[in-house]
Amino acid sequence: MKTKFLVFLLLFLCGNEFATAQKTANTLNLNLDFEQNEKKEKLPDNWFAWGTLPVTKSDLAHSGDIAGKVTSKDGKGNFGCVAYKIPANYEGSYIRLTGYMKIENVRGFAGLMLRIDGNGNTLVFDNMQNKKIEGTLGWKKYTITLPYPDDAENIYIAGILSGKGTAWFDDFVLKIDGKDIQKIKKKEKKVYKASLDTAFDEGSKVTFSELTKTKIADLEVLGKVWGFLKYHHPAIGKGEYNWDYELFRILPTFLNAEVKGERDKILLSWIARLGAVEKCSDCAKTDEKAILKPDMAWMDELNIGSSLKAKLRYIYNNRYQGDHYYIKSVRQVNNPNFINEKPYAKMNYPDAGFRLLTLYRYWNMIHYYFPYKYLTDKDWSTVLKEYIPTFINASTELEYEIAALRLIGDIQDTHAGLWGGNDKFQAILGSNTAPFKVAFVENKLVVTKYYNPEYKEVSKVKIGDVITHINGKTVEEIKKERHDYHPASNEPTKDRNMAKSMLRSPNKEIAITYVSDGKTQQHTLPLYGFRDLNIYAKSNKASYKLLDNNIGYVTLETISVDDISKIKKQFKKTKGIIIDIRNYPAESILYYLGSYFVSEPTEFVKFSRMNEKNPGEFVMTEAYEISKSRSMYKGKLVVLVNEASQSHAEFTAMAFRAGENTTIVGSTTAGADGNVSTIMLPGGLRTSISGIGVYYPDGGETQRIGIVPDVEVKPTIKGIKEGKDEVLEKAIEIILKE
Incomplete structure (x- = not known):
């Protein structure tokens, strides 16, 4: 069996137990146990606050006298961190953060955070968001492990709370290659003439x-x-x-x-x-x-x-x-x-x-x-x-x-947008938007859901209504004007990105013309700041459920590796399983779950990789495999994709396509596969590219093309009005068909 390929993607948010006696005796200079507080300020020495939520010290500690605390009563703050910065003057292959956390009435998530920066970029990052830790829990030890980059410059460790509730953090330990960072000899960084x-x-x-x-x-x-x-x-x-x-x-x-x-x-x-x-x-x-x-x-x-x-x-x-x-x-x-x-x-x-x-x-x-x-x-x-x-x-x-x-x-790569430093362009688009989502359906701008249902009455429009004009301009005119400003691998993904900005404005309201129940109407639409809306609210729904007719359903939006054994057990005797990847996977599960659908090791992907010693040369690897599991699933597998399926979602779909009874249903994906490489440009501009090539075992392309479905199904305006998920309905139909 060939070595499994590990996918490391860059996100954009920000272990031994200690005894009390050990804390007291600790004379090392890193205040990772929170106990040093000579300045008697609201945070222990060298700890600082990140984000918008209140961050303080607390005497409710796991051990010793002091812990860090993040709290939010109304949930309106974005996030808050009690954070610590450490120069990355060390060498190693992996880094591990352990720490203790206690939470109370958390809605959203809480967790440890480990981030390593270098050359103005975030190199590796994890904040445990995909663990979905919420509710009320006593002191518990948590761990994050990440690869340690050679070009690391700064290490940030933190305790984070996003949403509502209170979280306490204590007794952090940071290790590189299993050795406590406080006991490792610092490396001497080479000074280059260029610098x-x-x-x-x-x-x-x-x-x-x-x-x-x-x-x-x-x-x-x-x-x-x-x-x-x-x-x-x-x-x-x-x-x-x-x-x-x-x-x-x-x-x-x-x-x-x-x-x-x-x-x-x-x-x-x-x-x-x-x-x-x-x-x-x-x-x-x-x-x-x-x-x-x-x-x-x-x-x-x-x-x-x-x-x-x-x-x-x-x-x-x-x-x-x-x-x-x-x-x-x-x-x-x-x-x-x-x-x-x-x-x-x-x-x-x-x-x-x-x-x-x-x-x-x-x-x-x-x-x-x-x-x-x-x-x-x-x-x-x-x-x-x-x-x-x-x-x-x-x-x-x-x-x-x-x-x-x-x-x-x-370069027509969906990974290659302008992700930072473009303040003036963002100001033109504006920081206010409608409280509902729109998408291009049947080449029309259609209302698909409300982020905040409480604004339905003032917004007037209903799900399925078609917006035809914005501030007197037709939607087609605006699309043409903005076409070049939304980089993407293909047109469906460009439409996806443009739809997100169509109703943005620096103003508090815009004039829209829309068609509802066959009648053309006009309305002055109130807009709201992004922080006032639930645009980025994470789903807390279960990752799997049993549908009617004995069909299993799995969404990767909230999937956890811990769910895999439960899914296999509960869905073992179902007629079919539907895996919904019209989202971004919460965790990488393709090797754990993909093996369930093959009876023998099965090739599913090849990569082209740069030759560092010969700029411009990319060499194709041998094909990588999905290994077989001890018991293969006997029913049908249907995988759902669309233009929201991007990067790791597409890679995951490729793995499931290797299954012996798999059907891909939906529409073409984003066409941006391959690990992301960050690029910094003068003026603080930040962009990125797909850094490796991703291909099917026969050499077939995925970039720009995307994952082409076996059965194409796109939402219709009629279906949206009726509240149907037509792609899911087709999947069920395929499973029930003898």
Whole structure:
């Protein structure tokens, strides 16, 4: 049986027992037992509050005299944490947090939290939300274990409460590879020359005159040479140069070059200053079977002289093979980890030099490290030149954010939205929205459910009503205007994302025209802040139940590994099982439950992974298997999917598809499969990509295509009005059919 593939996804929220005597005798400097409180403040020394809920110390402790406490009486606060920050000056392969928690009348969830950051990103994270710990419970020990990233910079531990109630936390212990962090010798971090270069921290000092066609072509050459050197030249790979700032050093001279020969001489001189490149004895040739090979065609396609071209080819053939300052492969999963990429977050509106850096940085990351580059509608080799004037001429912060959003959209990856730093764009969309959900059904904007039913009367619209105009514009006009601002792998997912923003506004109300019971009506719709609505409320429904006609139903939205044995026992003699993945799985259960539906080890997936030592090369792995269980399920399996099924949900659907009596029902999924790699860009912009390629065992694509159902069923307006789940109904029909 082949090794199981572990999927690590980045989310976006924020062990021995101690005896009292041990607490008293503890002289180490980390206050993880809460007992140090020399300042006599509301929180013990070095602990701090995160979130919006009240956080204090408490004398209701598990042991000793002090514990941390988070409380919420009305449940309106988002979340609260009693948190502690520790510099990640340690080495290891895994990290484990244990601690004690007591809860009272919790509605929502409470748990420990462990988060590790590096290079401005959250590298690994768990807050026990998927454990759904609520109600009233006495002191109990809890544990979180995560892989320990090589590029960890800061470790955050916390106790978290989200929702209503009270939670107490005490006696935290943090271990790396089984050793107490308070007893591990700190590692000495290597200081790179690149990190000491601060010459352009306040700005690039670069100005651009008229952008002629010739100048744009020259800047395209510079961008591609800059990116090539970044990932191939040994001096840069060793961290001897801040490559962002070296761009700003060469730009003034480069921009003054008038002829091709002079331009090439400047670049050759620039390369020479980096030092000699020694012959490489272990630079392997590209694997002939690689699914994606390094694309150096630009060296021939652009107007580059023979001397410069020869120098670049020499560097490629003798490229850097050591641990790279700017790129590394994430342990076990092999997706790219873009390290030491400064976000320059204080520059809300970066100057023209930094804006050009954004384009250069992103284009080269995609060119060398995006496994699905070949699937984009645009030829990626043309994109850099196209966007040079767009980024240089972006005259406002908003224009800069929109330029970045459009560029990101061109890779057509649902993982690749603009997830942070785009404050101006978000302000245009607004922080208020309708208290009900809308979706595009039969190409119309339809009301599908209320987040807050108490607002039905003032909102007027009913479930199944069709909204035709917003503030005087047709829905079709708004869709066309916003199409490029909602990156996605395919059109159904783009519609999914656009629907979420259609009724957003900076104002407290918008005018809508809608059709209800065949009549066209108009209404001034009141809007509400996101925090005032139950948009992100987590379901607390059971993950499984028995339907009529002896059919089992499982939703992965609230699934737990602990549920698997109960599901197998209760559903063993059912006619069929329906697994609903029109959501995001609460836990990764595909190996535990997938094996229930196969009689022998069954291949279900292949991956393409980057070759860290040969930028641009992606090699296909052998197929991975679902192992068989001791007793296979004898009935039918129907799996439900739609455009909400994304990433790990799609990966899970692939595993169930390998079952011997499986039918996939619903509509095309989001088409964004593969572990996420985060990208930081100047101005604090944060985006990401699918970092590995995911394929069926026969090499069939999933990216952009999604999981194509065996039986396509989409909701209808009529069905929504009648409160039907037509996809679920079709699943039941398939199971009952002899």
